[in-house]
Amino acid sequence: MLLGFDDGGAPVCMDPAVLRTHVSVVGAAGSGKTWMAKIIAEEALRAGVPVLAIDPQGDLVQMMEARPRPDVPPALLRAWEELQERMEPRILTPGSSHGQRLCLDPLRLPSASELSHIANPALRAEEEEGLLVAVAANLVSLCACGGEEESQRTFLFQVLQRLPRAAPVRLRDIVAAVTAPEDLGIDEVDSLIRKSERERLARRLNTFVQGPSARLFSGGTRLDFTELLRPSRPGRVPLNIVYLNALSNDDEKHFFLAALATELYRWMITTVDATSGGVNLLFYIDEARDWIPAGGSKPPAKQPLIRLFTQGRKYGVGCLLCTQSPRSVDYNVFGNTSTKLVGRLEAAQDVERVSDWFTIEGGAPPWVAARKGAPKGSFVARWPDMPAALAGRAFKGRTLFTRHAGAWSPDRVERAVTEAGLRGPGG
Ligand SMILES: Nc1ncnc2c1ncn2[C@@H]1O[C@H](COP(=O)(O)OP(=O)(O)OP(=O)(O)O)[C@@H](O)[C@H]1O
Ligand SMILES: [Mg+2]
Numbered sequence: 001m002l003l004g005f006d007d008g009g010a011p012v013c014m015d016p017a018v019l020r021t022h023v024s025v026v027g028a029a030g031s032g033k034t035w036m037a038k039i040i041a042e043e044a045l046r047a048g049v050p051v052l053a054i055d056p057q058g059d060l061v062q063m064m065e066a067r068p069r070p071d072v073p074p075a076l077l078r079a080w081e082e083l084q085e086r087m088e089p090r091i092l093t094p095g096s097s098h099g100q101r102l103c104l105d106p107l108r109l110p111s112a113s114e115l116s117h118i119a120n121p122a123l124r125a126e127e128e129e130g131l132l133v134a135v136a137a138n139l140v141s142l143c144a145c146g147g148e149e150e151s152q153r154t155f156l157f158q159v160l161q162r163l164p165r166a167a168p169v170r171l172r173d174i175v176a177a178v179t180a181p182e183d184l185g186i187d188e189v190d191s192l193i194r195k196s197e198r199e200r201l202a203r204r205l206n207t208f209v210q211g212p213s214a215r216l217f218s219g220g221t222r223l224d225f226t227e228l229l230r231p232s233r234p235g236r237v238p239l240n241i242v243y244l245n246a247l248s249n250d251d252e253k254h255f256f257l258a259a260l261a262t263e264l265y266r267w268m269i270t271t272v273d274a275t276s277g278g279v280n281l282l283f284y285i286d287e288a289r290d291w292i293p294a295g296g297s298k299p300p301a302k303q304p305l306i307r308l309f310t311q312g313r314k315y316g317v318g319c320l321l322c323t324q325s326p327r328s329v330d331y332n333v334f335g336n337t338s339t340k341l342v343g344r345l346e347a348a349q350d351v352e353r354v355s356d357w358f359t360i361e362g363g364a365p366p367w368v369a370a371r372k373g374a375p376k377g378s379f380v381a382r383w384p385d386m387p388a389a390l391a392g393r394a395f396k397g398r399t400l401f402t403r404h405a406g407a408w409s410p411d412r413v414e415r416a417v418t419e420a421g422l423r424g425p426g427g
Contacts, residue, residue: 001016002398003039014381014383019044020279022339023318024288024340026322026354027322027342028344030376031374032344032376036341038063040282040320041063042083042401042402045083050280051282054244058243058245058413059408061091061416064420065416066080066084067080076399083402086236087237087238087239091241092228094242094256095215095247099413099414106168107171109266110127110266115127131265132161134303136154137153138300143205158181159174162177175206178205179199216252225263228240244257245413254301255300261304272316276316281316282318284321285305285319285321286321288321289325292321294327294328294331310332321337325350326353326354341381343377348372377396380392
């Protein structure tokens with residue numbers, strides 16, 4: 001993977017295998033993080049690794065378009081062509097038809113047969129339970145009924161556990177079960193959850209089946225990773241960009257991301273061969289602190305995303321994140337990114353935190369301090385088994401092979417999708 005060139009013009013390259021142990025790109029505002037992360041995504045595609053990029057701001061979606069050929073340095077033209085030949089962009093728009101509309105209903109819950117490859121029955125039961133707990137938690141956060149959320153989660157978990165799961169579970173089945181839990185054999189319901197809270201939960205859930213809030217659960221095609229990661233032709237590599245900006249509010253974005261991360265985890269443990277050793281997917285999330293903040297704050301997608309970072313490497317799902325400040329993102333997540341690219345730093349505390357990463361290795365290398373005030377686009381990288389010659393060497397990210405511009409509005413996305421003939425089935 002060609003990341004860029006050092007001051008002497010020598011290429012700086014990274015083995016795609018390191019994607020498996022996750023990458024973080026750190027740097028002050030405007031230092032070139034998104035640019036660098038896009039280089040990594042492009043290089044992953046060129047290496048045959050499908051990409052799933054989450055685009056809450058509207059500045060990743062432009063990757064669907066090639067950078068104009070005259071803007072590419074001649075020495076990089078062959079690589080630029082290779083990317084255009086290989087990448088197969090899909091613009092996914094939950095809740096709207098600006099791109100390919102995505103739908104979260106029916107929900108995917110793990111069936112016993114899907115988990116049968118996990119030989120240890122105790123582990124199998126834990127995975128199954130963990131997934132149901134996560135789906136229950138996502139739904140409770142979406143409903144935002146207030147009251148005793150812990151009881152609501154416990155109750156919904158019991159419901160999900162008992163619903164027949166061989167066929168897909170529709171949201172309306174869950175509403176029916178919450179309304180009449182006795183039918184599922186849940187006794188002493190009142191000891192699990194107050195009647196008034198259960199009724200409120202049923203009413204709220206029902207608003208996602210019908211009415212204006214139903215957008216995430218209706219229309220379009222069902223979220224299906226097997227489908228999303230399958231190229232339309234051999235040799236192509238899917239670039240899936242999930243554009244969240246057509247959703248009306250942050251709660252919907254948070255919930256969608258939580259549901260997506262939960263489903264990605266289910267897909268991973270039920271369909272991916274953990275022994276294959278390759279990189280099956282690069283999951284890219286910019287501005288991680290909005291979703292996985294440090295400290296006690298727990299936006300809905302935080303737990304599901306942390307689980308992707310802690311478990312993904314086993315299944316060859318590499319994660320890539322950007323952040324302005326290493327202090328602002330959950331430490332478990334940082335602890336789980338073994339590749340770090342450090343751009344310009346501004347705050348002295350950021351330099352300190354970056355230094356902390358290296359204390360286990362015998363103290364911070366001298367280059368860390370020099371990151372303060374480094375130029376835009378300049379990075380120093382560190383990854384496992386990096387060639388010694390690259391240690392501490394600053395380099396500039398290469399020219400992007402796709403477009404990088406200000407945020408695209410939903411209408412702009414629609415136009416680009418239509419012009420490129422990227423409408424999905426039925427769109
Ligand atoms: N390697 C590079 N070569 C040329 N220009 C670059 C490079 N890296 C960054 N830039 C320029 O710097 C601008 C800011 O980069 P980018 O959007 O990646 O920053 P950022 O760190 O993600 O900023 P923010 O914190 O606002 O998200 C880009 O629009 C681009 O013009
Ligand atoms: Mg950015």
